[in-house]
Amino acid sequence: MRVAEAWRVALDALRANRMRSALTMLGVIIGVASVVVLVAIGTGTKQKVEQQVEGLGSNLLLVVPGKLDVGTAPVVSPLTLKDVDAVSRVVGDPGRVAVTVASGATARAGNRSDFTTVQGVLETTPTVFTRSLARGRYLTGADVDTSRRVAVLGASVAKALFPDRDPLGQQVALAGVRFRVIGVFAPLGQSLGVDRDDEVHVPVTAAQRLWGTQRVDGIAVKAPDRERIGELGDRIVAELSRRHPDTEFSAVTQQQILGVLGDILGVLTGVLAAIAGISLLVGGVGVSNIMLVSVRERTREIGLRKAVGARPRDIGVQFLLEAVLLTAIGGLIGMALGVGTALLVDAVSPIPAAITWWSLALAFGVSALVGIVFGVVPAQRAGRLDPVVALRAE
Amino acid sequence: MTPPAGVPAVEAVDVSRTYQLDGVSVPALRGVSLTIAPGDYVAVIGPSGSGKSTLMHLLGALDRPTGGRLVIGGRDVATLSAPELATLRNETIGFVFQSFHLLPRTSAVDNVALPLVYRGIGARQRRERAAAMLGRVGLGHRLHHRPNQLSGGEQQRVAIARALVTEPAVLLADEPTGNLDTATGEAVLELLERLNAESGAALVMVTHDQEVAARARRRIAVRDGLIRSDTVTAGGGPPHDRPLTDRDRRPETLDAAPSAEPRSASGSGPGHPSGGSGGAAGATGLPRHEDRTGGAS
Numbered sequence: 112m113r114v115a116e117a118w119r120v121a122l123d124a125l126r127a128n129r130m131r132s133a134l135t136m137l138g139v140i141i142g143v144a145s146v147v148v149l150v151a152i153g154t155g156t157k158q159k160v161e162q163q164v165e166g167l168g169s170n171l172l173l174v175v176p177g178k179l180d181v182g183t184a185p186v187v188s189p190l191t192l193k194d195v196d197a198v199s200r201v202v203g204d205p206g207r208v209a210v211t212v213a214s215g216a217t218a219r220a221g222n223r224s225d226f227t228t229v230q231g232v233l234e235t236t237p238t239v240f241t242r243s244l245a246r247g248r249y250l251t252g253a254d255v256d257t258s259r260r261v262a263v264l265g266a267s268v269a270k271a272l273f274p275d276r277d278p279l280g281q282q283v284a285l286a287g288v289r290f291r292v293i294g295v296f297a298p299l300g301q302s303l304g305v306d307r308d309d310e311v312h313v314p315v316t317a318a319q320r321l322w323g324t325q326r327v328d329g330i331a332v333k334a335p336d337r338e339r340i341g342e343l344g345d346r347i348v349a350e351l352s353r354r355h356p357d358t359e360f361s362a363v364t365q366q367q368i369l370g371v372l373g374d375i376l377g378v379l380t381g382v383l384a385a386i387a388g389i390s391l392l393v394g395g396v397g398v399s400n401i402m403l404v405s406v407r408e409r410t411r412e413i414g415l416r417k418a419v420g421a422r423p424r425d426i427g428v429q430f431l432l433e434a435v436l437l438t439a440i441g442g443l444i445g446m447a448l449g450v451g452t453a454l455l456v457d458a459v460s461p462i463p464a465a466i467t468w469w470s471l472a473l474a475f476g477v478s479a480l481v482g483i484v485f486g487v488v489p490a491q492r493a494g495r496l497d498p499v500v501a502l503r504a505e
Numbered sequence: 506m507t508p509p510a511g512v513p514a515v516e517a518v519d520v521s522r523t524y525q526l527d528g529v530s531v532p533a534l535r536g537v538s539l540t541i542a543p544g545d546y547v548a549v550i551g552p553s554g555s556g557k558s559t560l561m562h563l564l565g566a567l568d569r570p571t572g573g574r575l576v577i578g579g580r581d582v583a584t585l586s587a588p589e590l591a592t593l594r595n596e597t598i599g600f601v602f603q604s605f606h607l608l609p610r611t612s613a614v615d616n617v618a619l620p621l622v623y624r625g626i627g628a629r630q631r632r633e634r635a636a637a638m639l640g641r642v643g644l645g646h647r648l649h650h651r652p653n654q655l656s657g658g659e660q661q662r663v664a665i666a667r668a669l670v671t672e673p674a675v676l677l678a679d680e681p682t683g684n685l686d687t688a689t690g691e692a693v694l695e696l697l698e699r700l701n702a703e704s705g706a707a708l709v710m711v712t713h714d715q716e717v718a719a720r721a722r723r724r725i726a727v728r729d730g731l732i733r734s735d736t737v738t739a740g741g742g743p744p745h746d747r748p749l750t751d752r753d754r755r756p757e758t759l760d761a762a763p764s765a766e767p768r769s770a771s772g773s774g775p776g777h778p779s780g781g782s783g784g785a786a787g788a789t790g791l792p793r794h795e796d797r798t799g800g801a802s
């Protein structure tokens with residue numbers, strides 16, 4: 112029938128110009144493959160970040176000065192350990208409250224050194240955040256109360272300073288002050304390109320003394336139950352606001368952090384997909400171009416087909432099918448290439464990539480759509496050719 | 506789609522066709538009236554630019570007149586849309602062109618079956634009818650050859666089979682022998698005449714070869730967009746009731762292998778190709794080629 116003939120002719124035309132068809136497809140292949148790969152990377156990153164945030168510990172409430180929002184500048188904290196005691200009273204259990212005062216510092220051991228983040232913390236940190244040790248022990252309440260100069264090293268710091276020695280019991284100099292290593296964290300890996308093992312925990316009191324400050328940067332609370340986590344946050348913020356009327360405080364939950372991060376990463380994924388989409392668009396222009404060439408080349412054939420009874424629609428459908436076949440076949444190859452590349456990236460590089468069925472469906476659908484959009488003009492031109500003129504074409 | 510006897514295959518009343526070229530009106534036909542009866546054999550003659558090509562395009566429903574009334578196969582062309590015109594061509598007209606217009610990379614049988622595709626006939630039936638038609642033009646042994654594997658005469662016979670496979674009321678042949686050497690052209694001409702007699706399709710042939718035109722039953726001379734004469738020769742044309750013989754195929758044999766039969770080649774006169782199997786169309790066909798560059802039609 113007519114449609115079957117259109118298929119046959121379209122396939123025949125693609126076969127007759129193999130090289131040209133392949134090069135035209137290449138544009139679509141690259142476009143579709145980049146959409147698939149970039150969306151996979153965006154999705155994979157988002158999934159990994161969400162996992163990590165959830166892995167911080169459940170029912171976590173972070174209390175910081177200032178408003179936690181995208182684009183707001185950090186505020187110098189007015190909080191001190193007295194405020195932490197107040198928060199503990201609100202929570203009713205000091206074991207659920209953790210603090211941090213952090214600063215970059217050079218850690219030295221022997222002739223090795225490593226620039227790292229020194230965090231002044233309470234002994235409650237491993238319970239509030241889910242952290243486990245590879246070796247040794249964590250800080251105790253006594254360490255904090257007596258500002259003992261003891262340190263727990265992150266996995267990569269331990270490796271940098273003591274590549275061939277057991278760090279336990281060794282001395283490290285943090286900002287020139289000696290600390291004794293009492294433990295090493297189990298590795299956490301990377302998150303968004305940040306090495307989460309690049310840190311050293313010391314008693315908050317020792318850290319404050321080290322930097323000559325009373326400041327605490329932030330307070331983390333592990334809420335007793337998920338349902339009343341918001342209410343608890345409000346009470347903590349109210350208490351802190353009463354103590355520091357000039358400063359605004361925020362209490363955010365993991366869900367809120369996930370929301371903010373999800374928004375950022377969603378935008379990022381969208382931007383990546385849009386950039387890839389541009390290459391798909393360029394591929395489409397190539398298809399349009401080659402279809403115009405094809406119509407011109409086969410003007411006499413079009414004239415003949417019209418003379419023997421092909422309607423404008425028959426000719427139009429034939430060329431539209433040719434364009435759609437080009438982009439659909441290119442789309443399928445591009446999908447395969449994209450999936451392969453994404454899996455490879457995920458396997459061999461630290462960049463996570465996750466294939467989602469909707470991104471494949473979208474990429475293929477868009478490539479077929481590109482064929483229709485960019486094939487319509489050449490197809491219409493072919494369909495409208497005057498048979499008299501077409502038969503006489505060179 | 507042969508209309509019933511008595512109804513003309515084509516009827517033109519004061520038909521004109523004016524082209525717009527850069528805003529200037531160029532009349533190609535200026536009021537032409539003619540009636541073509543079923544089974545008629547008409548030669549249309551005229552110099553280039555006379556309007557005979559325009560007339561052929563109109564008779565073939567490839568174009569619509571700008572004035573007058575043109576009825577093809579019982580339908581007024583002026584009232585038809587582009588798709589309806591396509592259907593009319595498919596059902597009523599068979600075209601034979603000077604340059605064959607066969608689809609490359611497509612077998613003879615599929616070329617012949619092409620019009621049936623646009624009639625919506627299934628693949629198997631298409632092939633059967635196309636093969637049968639190729640048999641009628643003496644190419645039953647060339648069904649799956651591609652155009653580039655066929656000689657000029659064979660290609661034109663494929664084109665004739667394609668024109669007739671739909672059983673049209675009118676067979677329009679535009680200089681059908683123009684690209685062929687004399688002997689091959691003669692065979693093609695005889696084939697057209699035989700099919701005209703057998704099928705009952707009216708044969709309308711454009712030519713500027715007086716000898717060819719003289720064979721037609723009726724001759725229409727076109728000049729300056731008008732019909733100058735329309736003469737009927739009583740008993741004109743060769744006998745039609747002769748079956749296809751070896752004589753019809755002989756020039757093809759020559760065409761395909763000219764060096765194989767040098768003795769018979771010397772006897773076939775100045776029309777024989779001087780050399781090269783594929784060069785038949787070019788060598789002796791050239792003097793017959795109509796110069797179209799000057800014409801507005």
